[in-house]
C-alpha cells in the first residue's frame with residue numbers, strides 16, 4: 001500500500017460561496033494525505049484565473065497542486081504565459097489536455113491534440129513539470145477506432161508524459177485490458193484509475209453520456225429505481241464504487257484519483273470503507 005498514491009480533483013469555484021465550500025472540502029480531505037490535488041481548467045481558458053488562484057491556495061496549504069491545462073483554442077503565446085505563471089508560483093505538476101471547445105467558441109487555435117501540448121511543455125520548460133495526461137479505458141467518444149485511440153494515447157505519452165489519469169469507468173476489465181494494450185506497446189508509465197463516486201443518478205447519466213463512460217445497465221437500473229431517495233442512491237453507489245476500488249487495489253493499481261466534484265462526503269466514505 002505504501003507506494004500507492006491517491007489524489008483528488010476539484011473544479012475552480014465561481015463564487016465566494018463556492019470558494020468557501022471548497023476550503024471546507026479541502027479541510028476535510030487533507031487528513032487523507034493526498035499526493036496531490038488537481039484543479040480543472042475550462043477549455044478556451046474560461047476558468048484560467050480560477051484555476052491559478054485555487055492551485056496557489058492549495059500549495060500555500062502545503063499540499064502539492066496540479067493545475068489542468070487544456071490547449072484547444074489557445075495560442076502558443078498564451079500557453080507559454082500560463083506555464084510561466086505556474087512556474088513563478090512554484091507549481092511543478094500539470095495535467096495536460098486537449099479539452100473540448102465550448103459551443104459558440106469557434107477558433108481551434110494553435111494546438112490540435114494533447115500530444116502537441118505535451119511536446120510544447122517539454123520543449124519550453126524541460127523537466128520542470130511532472131506531466132499527467134488523460135487515458136480512456138472505454139475509449140474517447142470521438143476516437144475513430146479503439147486502435148487509433150490507443151495509438152494516440154501512446155503518442156501522447158511518448159511526447160513526454162510521466163503518468164496518466166483515466167476517465168472514470170465502472171468496468172474494471174476495460175481498465176485492465178487498456179493497461180495491457182498500452183504495456184504491449186512498450187509504454188510503462190503509471191495509469192491511475194479515475195474514480196467517480198455515485199451520488200446523483202441523473203447527473204451521472206448526463207456526464208457519462210457526454211464523456212463516453214459506461215454505467216453498467218444493472219447499476220443504472222438500480223439507481224433509477226430509487227427515484228428521489230438520495231440516501232439509497234448514496235448507499236448503493238458507495239457499495240458499487242468501493243467494490244470497484246477494492247478490485248483495482250487488489251490488482252495492484254498505482255493509485256486512485258477521485259473526481260470529488262468539490263464535495264468531501266462521498267470520497268471520504270469510500271476511503272473509510274477501503275480502510276486506507
Ligand SMILES: Cc1cc2nc3c(=O)[nH]c(=O)nc-3n(C[C@H](O)[C@H](O)[C@H](O)COP(=O)(O)OP(=O)(O)OC[C@H]3O[C@@H](n4cnc5c(N)ncnc54)[C@H](O)[C@@H]3O)c2cc1C
Pocket residue numbers: 039040041042043068069070095096097098099100112113114115133134135140141142143144148149150152153155156165166167168194
Ligand atoms: C483525467 C481527466 C481530466 C480532465 N480535465 C479536464 C479539464 O480540466 N478541462 C477540460 O476542458 N477537459 C478536461 N477533461 C476532458 C478532456 O479535455 C476531453 O475528454 C477531451 O475531449 C480530450 O482531451 P485529451 O487531452 O484526452 O485529448 P487528446 O489526447 O488530444 O485526444 C482527443 C481525441 O483525438 C484523438 N487524437 C489524439 N491525438 C491525435 C492525433 N495526433 N491525430 C489524430 N487524432 C488524435 C484521440 O484518439 C481522441 O479521440 C479531462 C479528462 C480526463 C480523463
